[in-house]
Amino acid sequence: xxxxxxxxxxxxxxxxxxxxxxxxxxxxxxxxxxxxxxxxxxxxxxxxxxxxxxxxxxxxxxxxxxxxxxxxxxxxxxxxxxxxxxxxxxxxxxxxxxxxxxxxxxxxxxxxxxxxxxxxxxxxxxxxxxxxxxxxxxxxxxxxxxxxxxxxxxxxxxxxxxxxxxxxxxxxxxxxxxxxxxxxxxxxxxxxxxxxxxxxxxxxxxxxxxxxxx
Amino acid sequence: xxxxxxxxxxxxxxxxxxxxxxxxxxxxxxxxxxxxxxxxxxxxxxxxxxxxxxxxxxxxxxxxxxxxxxxxxxxxxxxxxxxxxxxxxxxxxxxxxxxxxxxxxxxxxxxxxxxxxxxxxxxxxxxxxxxxxxxxxxxxxxxxxxxxxxxxxxxxxxxxxxxxxxxxxxxxxxxxxxxxxxxxxxxxxxxxxxxxxxxxxxxxxxxxxxxxxxxxxxxxxxxxxxxxxxxxxxxxxxxxxxxxxxxxxxxxxxxxxxxxxxxxxxxxxxxx
Numbered sequence: 001x002x003x004x005x006x007x008x009x010x011x012x013x014x015x016x017x018x019x020x021x022x023x024x025x026x027x028x029x030x031x032x033x034x035x036x037x038x039x040x041x042x043x044x045x046x047x048x049x050x051x052x053x054x055x056x057x058x059x060x061x062x063x064x065x066x067x068x069x070x071x072x073x074x075x076x077x078x079x080x081x082x083x084x085x086x087x088x089x090x091x092x093x094x095x096x097x098x099x100x101x102x103x104x105x106x107x108x109x110x111x112x113x114x115x116x117x118x119x120x121x122x123x124x125x126x127x128x129x130x131x132x133x134x135x136x137x138x139x140x141x142x143x144x145x146x147x148x149x150x151x152x153x154x155x156x157x158x159x160x161x162x163x164x165x166x167x168x169x170x171x172x173x174x175x176x177x178x179x180x181x182x183x184x185x186x187x188x189x190x191x192x193x194x195x196x197x198x199x200x201x202x203x204x205x206x207x208x209x210x211x212x213x214x
Numbered sequence: 215x216x217x218x219x220x221x222x223x224x225x226x227x228x229x230x231x232x233x234x235x236x237x238x239x240x241x242x243x244x245x246x247x248x249x250x251x252x253x254x255x256x257x258x259x260x261x262x263x264x265x266x267x268x269x270x271x272x273x274x275x276x277x278x279x280x281x282x283x284x285x286x287x288x289x290x291x292x293x294x295x296x297x298x299x300x301x302x303x304x305x306x307x308x309x310x311x312x313x314x315x316x317x318x319x320x321x322x323x324x325x326x327x328x329x330x331x332x333x334x335x336x337x338x339x340x341x342x343x344x345x346x347x348x349x350x351x352x353x354x355x356x357x358x359x360x361x362x363x364x365x366x367x368x369x370x371x372x373x374x375x376x377x378x379x380x381x382x383x384x385x386x387x388x389x390x391x392x393x394x395x396x397x398x399x400x401x402x403x404x405x406x407x408x409x410x411x412x413x414x415x416x417x418x419x420x421x422x423x424x425x426x427x428x429x430x431x432x433x434x435x436x437x438x439x440x441x442x443x444x445x446x447x448x449x450x451x452x453x454x455x456x457x458x459x460x461x462x463x464x465x466x467x468x469x470x471x472x473x474x475x476x477x478x479x480x481x482x483x484x485x486x
Contacts, residue, residue, distance in 0.1 A: 080304045117326070
């Protein structure tokens with residue numbers, strides 16, 4: 001008979017849980033995941049963009065590269081099976097499974113400064129992902145130049161035939177997940193996106209759950 | 215082989231090379247007979263042909279114009295941009311496509327920094343095939359494609375070329391940010407598939423970039439990372455000249471509300 005805790009649907013299919021944490025709405029999260037471990041991100045309330053960067057634990061000048069990832073698979077969208085590549089052409093993590101069709105890696109992270117372009121200077125004082133990325137990185141001696149094009153899990157950025165692109169209504173839903181298997185020891189840096197001027201968080205930032213399993 | 219067994223003989227040998235002309239080299243002082251008639255010779259800043267597989271980097275002042283020419287139709291200009299006085303501010307490819315609501319680069323488009331400012335704008339473009347998504351080749355991808363990919367070998371990769379160009383302005387591995395590839399293009403299909411548009415193209419296609427801030431430009435000229443052909447790359451010509459700071463009535467400055475605010479942010483930065 002299954003233990004009561006195994007009734008938690010967010011743990012389905014995972015091995016031994018070694019870390020389990022709720023990241024509050026609008027907050028940063030920094031965590032190390034060792035090679036072979038799996039990080040599951042749970043979109044608890046649905047359509048919550050999770051801005052995501054990776055650094056190689058052994059050498060943090062090696063980091064996630066959206067462009068190397070796109071070039072390696074010949075496709076913009078991140079799906080089950082996508083290998084998240086480093087700027088030196090090595091796989092850092094693999095999307096082992098996801099219950100969302102695809103995730104974004106071209107939309108970047110919101111910042112106070114880009115918000116001033118996208119929406120107007122009245123939004124410059126609002127909290128933004130780049131500030132979360134900075135806060136997380138500064139704890140470990142990294143800084144602004146360590147912030148590169150990121151992943152936005154649970155965010156939808158279609159590109160139309162004429163090149164028109166934009167962040168549109170999400171295709172995620174409460175309880176949907178993405179599982180990331182580490183191919184090397186990595187530092188995961190997340191901004192649980194605080195944006196309130198576009199649909200990336202359904203205009204309502206919400207918590208997400210981070211589960212690391214062996 | 216000449217005997218060079220004393221310093222004076224070595225000096226004479228070295229000095230005898232003066233005046234040698236190579237396909238890829240800078241011209242000092244710069245001379246170019248094909249710049250717009252409005253450009254006075256004293257305003258020429260840079261004339262250099264960048265080798266197939268080569269790189270270059272240079273500081274350009276606000277208002278200067280950089281013209282890149284795909285001389286023989288098979289160049290691939292991978293470009294990094296930095297704010298010259300504060301290089302932690304650099305080209306942000308994601309913001310460039312997101313803020314302008316479009317995946318494709320061309321005349322009138324802005325190259326935006328991560329600080330909500332415009333580093334350079336594309337003032338003319340008769341290529342039309344550019345790529346903001348695939349980035350630079352690296353040692354591993356060139357090793358797969360060509361058997362080797364190091365700076366010291368015959369098939370250098372774009373990332374390591376950009377790294378050398380950036381290093382000559384005091385920058386390092388953390389600074390080689392996502393790049394834009396000029397002259398080699400991509401088409402994005404509805405399912406996200408990236409279809410490369412690699413030519414070769416007609417010779418002589420040009421892209422003119424105007425510096426909207428004092429910038430460091432780093433260029434690498436290596437085959438596009440998705441180029442399936444055997445090593446195919448031809449020289450890239452760079453010419454730059456001084457020009458005025460972009461006027462408030464400039465049509466590119468005023469083309470979109472997002473762009474206008476990017477110029478307002480630049481003007482605010484230089485309000486000192």
